[in-house]
Amino acid sequence: MLTATVTHTRGSFVVTVHHPATAGTDGSTAITTEPKPGPSPIVPELKEVVWTSGAFVVFAVLMRYFLYPRLRKGMDRRYTSIREDHDGADATRASAKTEVADYEAELAGVKAQAAAHIDVARRTLEAERTARLATVNAEIATKRGQAATAAESARAAVQGQIEAAVTDVSSRAIELAVGKAPDPGVVQRVVAEVMSVGVSR
């Protein structure tokens, strides 16, 4: 009966076959096999081709029919939503611009109207001021005339009184000097002449 013992040391497999007929002193015959070559680094192994290609095919099929369409659909929805938001924003911006233009036009109209009103008011005010000024000037002129008349009257009255007083004083002085009362008419005329000269000077 054969008995085989397989041992593995540092990459080599050693198979020891025990046979009673050919047994040595220890009763065994050693047959050493070549170390297992392992996979070629270049030649593809069929099992790896099957497993890796299988994994890729499953992944690619799922990507083609499920994963990518789902993701792309979501992306398209978001892009559409963003585009719609942009369009909405553009419309709102255009509407706002129109409103601003309308407001500015309205504002310009109101400003023009206000300017016209202010102009009219200024002209009215100017006319009223001129009229009032003319009235006041006329009143002033009237009052000045009256005052001048009153002053003249007062002056004339005072001059009369002064002439009378001077005439009296002069007549008395002449009378005291000459001892005879002068003609009052002459004295009065002389005094009037002297005073008129003095006033005119």
Added chain:
Amino acid sequence: MLGLEFPQINEVIRWQNIFGSFNKIALMACAAAVIGIGVFLLAGNKDPLKAPKGIRNLAETIVEFIEDTIMQTIGKDGLVWTPWILSLFVFVYLCNVPGIIPILQMPVTARMALPLFLAVVVWIVYIAVGLRHQKAGYFKHMLWPPGVPVAMKPLVGLIEFASNIILRPFSLAIRLFANMLAGHMLLVTFSLLSAALFQAHTNKFLLVPMGILPLFMLIFLTAFEVLVGFLQAYIFMILTCVYIGQSRHSEHAEAH
């Protein structure tokens, strides 16, 4: 003297089956598919009308990135290919990433199986697209660019045939596979070197501090692999777009 025993490459990429024929590569490929599905499923569940953030923002950024690339390479008509090219990019990226994730530390694309399968699919797709858009003239336009002298046609046709029909899918597969395997081997090399230096039994005072150097290199290369993982996925995706774009509107056909 430091005795560093570096394992053979097929030992580094040998993975035990977890069950049946299901090994670590298969596990990570399935995990990549599950993570990709999960990300896009969760993203799709979020309210699309709100400003995207978190996982939805991530998914939408990837989708827009792919759509921009398609617009630039194929044109607007090429957007029908978005789900498939998106799957290619995400899946390849998620299969590259495990190369820098602790414990996993093996990109799925560092094995030839996935890159070759994807390259063959791309090859079938761009030939099918060419035949659909240009009918039988696709091969004529592809093999003989305008202005080629009649005497040169056999040679040019042979070169173009080899370039477009045979080498293109292989270059697509090998570019991805070789870059990711090379990155993985670099990480393994510097990890082993660093570990060996830190565990040196002789000249400890010299060798143990020197272990810092490969460790820093390991950290740098890990960061570099983050970039490489993304870049390789992007290159695979953009080349696919370019090939499809060329098949749809062949410059040769336009010149004819």
